[in-house]
Amino acid sequence: MHKFLDKYKNYLQYERNYSVHTVDAYISDIEQFIEWGAVNVHDIDADTVRRWMMELMDAKVKASSVNRKLSALQNFFRHLKREGIIDTQPLKSVTGPKKPNMLPHFVKEKDMNEILDAEVAENNFTAVRDNLMTEMLYQTGIRCSELTGIRDADIDMDAMTLKVTGKRNKQRIIPFADRLKGLLDTYINVRAREAEAPAGGAFFIRRDGRPLTSAIVYYSIKKKLSCVEALGKRSPHVLRHTFATSMLNGGAEMSSVRTLLGHSSLASTSIYTHLTFEELKKQYHLHPRNKK
Numbered sequence: 679m680h681k682f683l684d685k686y687k688n689y690l691q692y693e694r695n696y697s698v699h700t701v702d703a704y705i706s707d708i709e710q711f712i713e714w715g716a717v718n719v720h721d722i723d724a725d726t727v728r729r730w731m732m733e734l735m736d737a738k739v740k741a742s743s744v745n746r747k748l749s750a751l752q753n754f755f756r757h758l759k760r761e762g763i764i765d766t767q768p769l770k771s772v773t774g775p776k777k778p779n780m781l782p783h784f785v786k787e788k789d790m791n792e793i794l795d796a797e798v799a800e801n802n803f804t805a806v807r808d809n810l811m812t813e814m815l816y817q818t819g820i821r822c823s824e825l826t827g828i829r830d831a832d833i834d835m836d837a838m839t840l841k842v843t844g845k846r847n848k849q850r851i852i853p854f855a856d857r858l859k860g861l862l863d864t865y866i867n868v869r870a871r872e873a874e875a876p877a878g879g880a881f882f883i884r885r886d887g888r889p890l891t892s893a894i895v896y897y898s899i900k901k902k903l904s905c906v907e908a909l910g911k912r913s914p915h916v917l918r919h920t921f922a923t924s925m926l927n928g929g930a931e932m933s934s935v936r937t938l939l940g941h942s943s944l945a946s947t948s949i950y951t952h953l954t955f956e957e958l959k960k961q962y963h964l965h966p967r968n969k970k
Contacts (some may be wrong), residue, residue: 682719683708686757695847707750719758723768727751735775745774782919782949783911785903790816790920793902800864803872803885808898810865811882814840815899815914818852819921819939822892822914829879835859844940852938922950 687705690696696704714730727748734744752769759767785793794816798809815825824842832841838859840852854862869876874887882890895914903912918939925935936947 680712682758682763683712683754685761686754689757697845697847700845703746704750704753707747708754710747711751719755719764722755724770724772727769727772731772731774741775741777745777748772748774783909783916784920784923785906785909785916787924789906789909790924793905800868801872803868806861806865806868807882808902810861811895811898812902812917813858813861814854815917816921817854817858818842819918819925819935820852821918821940822895824940825914826880826882826890826892826895828881830876830881831879833862833881835862842940848940850937850940919950922947926950 683705686708687701690701690704691698711727711730714733731744731748734747735741748769752767752772755764755767755769758764794809794813798805800806811825814820815822818840820840820842821844824844827843828840834840838854838856840854841849842852843849869883873883873885876883877887877889880889882895884890884894899914899917900912903909903916906912909916922935922939925938926932932944932947932950935950936944939947941947
């Protein structure tokens with residue numbers, strides 16, 4: 679089985695152009711299945727995989743994680759069939775456990791304005807940078823990995839557009855407005871004055887010129903959102919959820935939000951319609967005749 683897995687890893691990395699993180703996640707899930715006891719690809723059937731899934735669920739593994747592992751296996755066996763190694767796809771009929779309907783966390787507009795309108799010392803490099811990162815994540819809805827991947831050349835100040843590289847190396851262009859342009863100008867000036875020259879053309883850097891890591895961005899955003907007491911989760915992705923929710927609440931079309939977020943299908947974006955509808959129901963029940 680391992681010889682097929684090595685070839686599959688190369689296929690994901692070089693033919694499908696998946697990121698190293700994605701490839702490692704796929705391979706890790708499949709290796710876990712192999713270590714569980716599945717050694718020969720020709721002996722594996724739907725019942726074998728169902729037993730494995732049941733053991734995972736008994737071990738309190740989350741439904742989302744079980745579904746991810748199942749998806750990795752199904753893609754692997756689909757590849758084996760395409761390569762002629764097996765005759766049929768044995769996992770075609772296997773379905774994963776249902777996931778609980780959990781709505782994403784987001785920051786309310788009032789709280790977001792308080793965070794972004796706070797005064798920032800313009801001679802403080804870290805404060806200026808972190809303020810810009812927060813504003814950019816909120817205004818554009820980009821992912822943390824997309825933010826750390828921005829290069830100086832990706833920002834067109836004249837056209838007021840930002841180019842980001844998303845999942846599977848797909849690039850998209852995102853417009854920005856005057857407020858963000860002003861913050862970009864301020865950061866560029868402070869960076870030139872207070873920090874070392876950027877390494878490798880990275881736009882967001884540490885004071886010594888090295889590019890930012892996702893961990894630094896996560897810590898910064900968590901600190902920024904710490905003042906929102908009712909927020910169940912504090913991370914860069916919460917600002918992505920907040921962007922999408924704010925756009926739809928403001929009347930944006932779902933297809934436009936999908937394009938800005940870089941979703942491959944409307945299904946990924948549709949969760950935000952449920953979120954905005956939940957808010958609508960809350961507002962509706964404020965009517966004196968509609969109280970529960």
